[in-house]
Amino acid sequence: MTKARLMYLPLGGAGEIGMNCYVYGYGPEGAERLIVVDLGVAFPDMDSTPGVDLIFADIAWLEERKNQIEAIFITHAHEDHVGAVGHLYERLGAPIYARAFTANIARRKMTEHGYSEKSVTTVGKWPETVKKGPFEVGFVPISHSIPESSGLVIDTKGGRIIHTGDFKIDVEPGIGEPFDHDLWASLGKDGVKAMVIDSTNVFSTEEGRSESTVGPEIENFLKDAKGMVAATTFASNVSRVRTIALAAQRAGRSVCLLGRSMRRMVEAATDVGILEDFPPVISAEDVSSMPRENVLLLVTGSQGERRAASAQLARGKYMGITMKEGDTFLFSSKTIPGNEKGVIYIINQFSELGVDVVDDRSGLYHVSGHANRPDLDVMRDLVKPQTVIPMHGEHRHLREHAKIAEEAGVQSVLAVNGMMIDLSGNQPKVAEYIETGRTYLDGTVKVGQFDGVVRDRIRMALNGHVIVTLIIDEDGDPLGDPWCEVMGLPEMGRNNAPLVDVLEEDLSQFMGRAKDKTIADDTKLEKELRTLARKTAQAEIGKKPEVSVIISRLG
């Protein structure tokens, strides 16, 4: 019998922040039993993925090994860890395990996709474990910016792996278990083969701050504020939502929750019993009847999302509520790189309304949910793994994290998506490179990253689109002249001549002198017409558009 292999394979999250999807395997080489940790999404942007709705890791490798998959474990309920469960479940066909709050969120997603609530099993926290095939997996409470985040202890006969999930070291996290140094030390005392560990904040050199520091600052802020105040944070950061609500209560303000996810998250946390002291809330209708200085709106849209409550308030009105001169808008959040323009847009709109905005600059009203560099050192020292495997980071984060581990004398391996690491021996080694990528959810269809769909959209956006139609009659002769339509291109070109007229003129001339052989050959004719249309456009408007040539042959 072949010796059993213990392996690690990131399919998403190792090379980006987001889209987490990690695979662990144990068993005979090539026939390992597998577990999946997290099934998250990434979010599209106009630059690289216009029109796309969501982005998943490409799970083709897993799907081909569907019968080897024992289970899917979700560390916490952030979209980049749980967002794809409903979309990818069918292709994996394995049961999903999570703690209560995460399971609550996951179940909502599963039922939205028509699956049974039973597809998700709620698991208690460590020392409770789940045994699946050769794996025994425990959910160890760890502090982060959403309730019931967990690191996973993954035990096999080949050794113990600790997968931290996203985490910070916070002994006063507000909601949920404080970070327990002794517990984490105890998990490592009999030896840990590898710790797969969050790298998001590896470039932050200060020790991380506790959630408990935020409340007093917000309370002081609210006491000084004159008019109505709206505050935004990620709705999933239930502890922060609670912190803000309690600060509002102490500052004599009633809380109104605005935005679907804000209400849903508070509901989910209440459902599972982890949110018990949330102050009574008022409805949007109640707001108008209250003095402005007694109101706090807790709103969605901390990242400038165009449809969120924050953006709608910035545009003038949401649920009948209007903000105005003398009011204040507070970002209790950090702008994620790439979202700056959206956030700044909102700030400027509030400025036009006369609303003061307190952004993330001061640092007083927000703390990160991820471990900073000194905290990563603490974690490594507690667990004392044989190998550190950085995850949840772009290449620069993973590289830096691997470097600081090595500098501390702990071996590390920089594994990016698709790199299968064999952890069986004393030194990790690259076993194989798996083809990976991204899958786009586009409307209701899943398209591959390299299918050309998005490439064509980007080209149309950059270059515009010319459509050339041509009819060839039964005898193989052109019936009339080629006809052009344009979309996303200037109407007039050089010398103020309509672009379409010049295109049609040039294409007609071409048809007049084209040989029968060319006209008879669709491929050739298409190519010639396309090339000419691009050349004419270049001369007329200084750019080469995308061109679709449609030849209709009669008879």
Next chain:
Amino acid sequence: MTKARLMYLPLGGAGEIGMNCYVYGYGPEGAERLIVVDLGVAFPDMDSTPGVDLIFADIAWLEERKNQIEAIFITHAHEDHVGAVGHLYERLGAPIYARAFTANIARRKMTEHGYSEKSVTTVGKWPETVKKGPFEVGFVPISHSIPESSGLVIDTKGGRIIHTGDFKIDVEPGIGEPFDHDLWASLGKDGVKAMVIDSTNVFSTEEGRSESTVGPEIENFLKDAKGMVAATTFASNVSRVRTIALAAQRAGRSVCLLGRSMRRMVEAATDVGILEDFPPVISAEDVSSMPRENVLLLVTGSQGERRAASAQLARGKYMGITMKEGDTFLFSSKTIPGNEKGVIYIINQFSELGVDVVDDRSGLYHVSGHANRPDLDVMRDLVKPQTVIPMHGEHRHLREHAKIAEEAGVQSVLAVNGMMIDLSGNQPKVAEYIETGRTYLDGTVKVGQFDGVVRDRIRMALNGHVIVTLIIDEDGDPLGDPWCEVMGLPEMGRNNAPLVDVLEEDLSQFMGRAKDKTIADDTKLEKELRTLARKTAQAEIGKKPEVSVIISRLG
């Protein structure tokens, strides 16, 4: 005779950072003589202006008053102040004035557009002045991040206006005149009607740092660095380019300039005699024959521009030079909001090559070219204007700047693009709202912001494009079935049926039951086919594409 009016009208730059274009007028109301200060560009992005090459202020208002324009004054050679001169000159037809370095850059732009070098007149610095109509304008040296930046003293019989241009307070700027407190105080001593003043850094609460603090830090950095080092900054920041080059020289490294604008800016500064101590440079070919630790590459692309030298080095090679493990890349720059993704992309590519990157986080290797809040206070106290008019900022910057002036007891007015301010009386008042906007340079054509060209591109990028063609014969009957092509859409829809087939099937069925009246009416037929195509696509792929319907009628 009507009393003369002194007025200020921003057409660009008051509501955004970039695209500067300010108008001053003096004379009988409605028939004022005009001067233009700066003609800058803004840069497009994929989110709002895909495919666009450059963005200008809409100067229709000015063009209608072409014969009232006395002159165009350019404060400094940054693209957002001088970039549009070649593109808009013809529509304004007024002479351009600037100091030597700025004039050198402006002339290159003018000759590229086929204009004479004489279109730009070089002006000496204050107390030299230019008299044009009722205006007497002087260029007062002021420190910024490009050589020979100037504030303008604009004297009329209606009073003095000071237009600071972009500035910082730096008494050791490296190249060019140190900020002269006494000079600025003297300009204000007989009363200043209004100071129109840079607002970019109004949210930075610390006093600004001098350019002179950067050199020693970079020198230390270079001495510690092991392999080859590449450093990037804005090429137009000639003082910084010099600072880096001199630091390299002191650290025993030879400098190689990479990127067209890097060489051009050094050349321009040398031409006008303001850059005399630049160390000898080596060519890209020389680099390979030198020990890596004796080389410093000074490269373009501090904002992650995809075609710049930095991006090409990050992709693997530029001009035969390859960076590798042990080398370092230094950003002596700050990432402009909106450019984060491009910069991070490059950093990750360098990470993959094993190149260490020092980004803008430390703050040691870069200082801003704009006055921070305390410096704005200093300037206001020196000049003691009757009114402060914040410019060069988004709405939030202008509002904040107006607020701090008021708090200091100086009246201010928040004037955004298109708001004409009458400065004749003791209190500024809004005289008129001018319709303004943006003009896009798209290839070689100028299109208006609201012409729909860019809107259509964005729609195609988000929704994809379906083209429906249909031939109607001489008798008004459909000749064959409608034909569909798609671009930027998934090939397969629901149930794995090809989208095109389902579209064609549905449209054919529609044609089969369509009334003659509908078929005879192009507008109606187009509309029906479009609506149906969108409906079918929604059902098949979950999104509604843009649809172009092309009906060819024979005979």
